[in-house]
Amino acid sequence: MAGRQLANKWLKTEALLSDARIQGHIPQTRMFSAPQLKKMLHRYGMVVIKPVRGGGGYGVIKVTYRRGRYSFTNLAQERSFSSFSAMFGALSRVMVKRPYLIQQGIHLARIAGRPVDYRVKVAKTERGWEYRAMVGRLARPGLFVTNLCKGGTQLSAKEALVRSVPASSVKSQKKRMQSLTQNCISILERRFPGIGELGFDYGIDREGRIWIFEVNTRPQ
Structure with a gap:
């Protein structure tokens, strides 16, 4: 289900900032x-x-x-x-x-000196919202953007976490991203009825804090 599309990043950011559970995860x-x-x-x-x-x-x-x-x-x-x-x-x-x-700007955790972030894709089905993908994206050497269309490398979320955060926090960081995703879905669905797909871009900084960089309604 493709559903409603919303290109304006500012409107989506404003919606997420309205929730106290999410505010601290959004860069100024x-x-x-x-x-x-x-x-x-x-x-x-x-x-x-x-x-x-x-x-x-x-x-x-x-x-x-x-x-x-x-x-x-x-x-x-x-x-x-x-x-x-x-x-x-x-x-x-x-x-x-x-x-x-x-x-x-967020100083992201790195793999071999290259920044890594995460894309979580969800889609609404007859059974409710379901996960479609959760992957890591490793920037091409020399670039700060991680997008695959800019030469970034896709990794499984587990591999990206294992290679960039302490081993003791791999499972908890994955669970925290999933929990944030669920909270964001409920906020965005209330604010923008009709959305059917969402792609969340997350980053984890060098101190282990999770940040939400943006949410896409047409995730690639």
């Missing part, structure tokens, strides 16, 4: 503007800019502020600047004219 997210970008960079040191609509890692840019220097990474190309205004000018030239979000 704001609509893109120069003042917000500067504020979040100075607070977090790293942020990710992504189009409000779209997927596959297209248009996603990492921006960092460290030791007085600003830089951004677009695919594998990194550019560095001595001032925010110079960086913002160059950034504006590579961004397409469409709405973007700024999301707090």
